[in-house]
Amino acid sequence: MAEPLYIDSGELTADEILDHLRDGRRIVVRAEMLGGTHEVTLRHDGKIFYCDTPTTLHKHEDEAGMRACVTKMGYAKE
Secondary structure (H helix, E strand, O other): OOOOEEEEOOOEEHHHHHHHHHOOOOEEEEEEEOOEEEEEEEEEOOOOEEEEOOOOEEEEOOHHHHHHHHHHOOOEEO
């Protein structure tokens, strides 16, 4: 398994994030949240996209859902 890719929020576009996830790479996003910097892990198991935050695990069944999530949460570059 490839090493996780560590990025800061807004460093990659949603397309770039999805490309890495489809290739099987995990992305760890450093994000400002809850008054501090936290790490959010994005991954794809070939079927489901996951967004694992410090407080919850979000699941998205398709790319459109994951794209909406990373855009809404500010993980992707606008």
